[in-house]
Amino acid sequence: MHREPMQTIRELRPLTRATPKGWVKWAFWFLRGYIVIMLAIVVIGFARGTL
Secondary structure (H helix, E strand, O other): OOOOOOOOHHHOOOOOOOOOOOHHHHHHHHHHHHHHHHHHHHHHHHHHOOO
């Protein structure tokens, strides 16, 4: 079997970021908010010494 030689890093195309659209964008914002709220609850728990 004949295989093409592997490309070097310089020959590869640079990666581009996908921009989330529609409901995916809202889902990411919801997750960010959820994480912030959960972190706040954990901090409050540690501050009160109940964890």
